[in-house]
């Protein structure tokens with residue numbers, strides 16, 4: 001079973017690392033404007049990037065106290081790389097998986113590298129995880145993203161077995177972390193975060209466990225993506241038209257002002 005306290009989920013999202021704060025409605029319009037400007041300035045930078053796509057395949061036989069991969073570095077404790085069916089463990093995704101609690105009595109933590117993002121980017125972090133499959137005691141697993149200071153995020157979605165959050169926001173947050181308690185027989189499930197940034201910054205993803213008996217949660221399919229916002233061609237046409245009309249309106253207003261007359265509305269200006 002996955003144990004999550006729904007009532008304080010939002011609180012967990014925005015303040016787990018401290019310093020989080022809700023953004024008031026009055027600021028939302030400013031945020032929207034900032035996002036719009038960011039989108040406009042982002043022209044030509046259209047791209048999407050899969051930064052981490054680790055399925056734990058192709059690393060050979062089982063390696064206890066594994067050194068990690070180029071995408072996921074062991075930064076604390078140890079993890080085991082498992083090639084099924086060793087130890088009776090299995091994954092529905094290929095044959096390779098990772099036991100977050102290695103063979104040293106110190107559960108492991110895996111981090112990705114640090115990646116930068118721009119305002120308006122969409123960030124998606126996800127992984128699959130199961131209980132330890134060895135009739136051991138339940139294990140905690142924490143996973144999420146750590147920011148380089150306070151970052152503005154919006155449209156936050158969090159999905160995990162039996163629980164859905166969002167989309168909600170905006171929030172100022174220094175990270176998004178979830179901690180779940182996985183029973184030994186908890187089946188493979190999907191753990192997912194998605195949000196849009198409205199400030200630039202950098203982040204890394206982290207996965208760890210509090211397990212310390214060499215029998216920990218199992219993980220597979222760790223993915224991190226950051227997609228730049230790419231306005232559709234018709235959106236660009238609309239924005240350019242909008243800017244053009246604003247210019248016309250301003251010029252018209254100045255002209256009419258000199259004549260001492262009330263400026264007409266935009267629709268009349270267009271008719272000129």
Ligand SMILES: [Ca+2]
Nearest residue numbers: 055093094096
């Ligand atoms: Ca795999």
Ligand SMILES: [Ca+2]
Nearest residue numbers: 099101102214
């Ligand atoms: Ca182990």
